[in-house]
Amino acid sequence: MNKLILVRHSEPKIEPKVRANRWHLSARGRDRCIGLAQRLAAHAPDIMLSSTEPKARETAEIAADTLGILVAVAEGLHEHERKSAPYVSAQQFRAAVEGLFARPDELVHGEETADQARERFGGAIKSVLDNHQEANVAVVAHGTVISLFVGAVAGIDGLALWERIGMPSYIVLSRPGFELLEIVESI
Numbered sequence: 011m012n013k014l015i016l017v018r019h020s021e022p023k024i025e026p027k028v029r030a031n032r033w034h035l036s037a038r039g040r041d042r043c044i045g046l047a048q049r050l051a052a053h054a055p056d057i058m059l060s061s062t063e064p065k066a067r068e069t070a071e072i073a074a075d076t077l078g079i080l081v082a083v084a085e086g087l088h089e090h091e092r093k094s095a096p097y098v099s100a101q102q103f104r105a106a107v108e109g110l111f112a113r114p115d116e117l118v119h120g121e122e123t124a125d126q127a128r129e130r131f132g133g134a135i136k137s138v139l140d141n142h143q144e145a146n147v148a149v150v151a152h153g154t155v156i157s158l159f160v161g162a163v164a165g166i167d168g169l170a171l172w173e174r175i176g177m178p179s180y181i182v183l184s185r186p187g188f189e190l191l192e193i194v195e196s197i
Contacts, residue, residue, distance in 0.1 A: 012185040014139065015053050015148040016156045017073070019066040020046065020178040020197075026097040031089060035068045039177065043069055046178045046197045047076035053182055055079060056145035059138050061087035061152065069178060070150040086134025089152035090127040092120025107154060111169040114158075128158040135159065139185065148180075156181065163188040 021039035022030075035043075050073060058081045060070035067083060074081035090110065098106070106119040114124035122130070131151070138147060153172055160181055161168025175181070176196035184191055 012144065013053055013055075013146045013191070014135070014183045014185050014188070015050065015055055015146065015180055016160065016183070017046070017050070017058075017069065017148055017150045017180040018153050018156055018175050018178055019061075019063075019069040019150055020072075022065040022177070029093055030097075031063050031093065034064045039065070040068065040072060042178055042197055043072035044076055046180070047073040049194060049197055050148060050180065051077060053148075054146050055148035057082070057142055058148040058150060059084045059087065060150040061089070063088055063152070066150045066152065070148075073148075073150070084134060084138055084149075086130055086137070087149060087151045087155070090120060090124070090154040090158075091122035095120050107172065108169060110154070111158075111172070124158055127155055128162055131155040131159050132162070147185075153177075160190070164190040166190070 020042045021036050022033040023036040025033060056079060058070045058074040058079055060067045060081065060083050062083055070081045109118040110124045117123050138149060153175055157168040157172035160171055174195050178197045180194050182192040183189065
């Protein structure tokens, strides 16, 4: 059985004046990628793919280098589109994400509905898996899109999952059926 390992990126350096999709990893975030790689080794990933966002790309590069596997960037794996959303408090952000999950077909936060983000991310995952059919594939992406996708394919509460997974964390699904095998909430 092959696996799909969905990895939430490590801890970014938060810069309120910079859009979140341009954030890089913090020093602590870079350090935590080594522990992430050590935990991922048990699942024997053959390749690691990443979203285009710096924090995900850096997570993938450090972990893949530690594991001695190839890393590549793939389109469509980025976070829920919210470039127009200003930096807000943690409480305000949580309320916005709650609204996104509660009304997935409505544009409640940013430029994409939850359904649109899940469909885009799911299409990117399908493409990645089609290109790596006989591999254990690790994909480094983002909390909201991972939670939307896993919630849909595994039939679990996506918002509750989003609340549980830290930076970094990962979720292991079987291939091709997407049976939920493991959730590692924090490294």
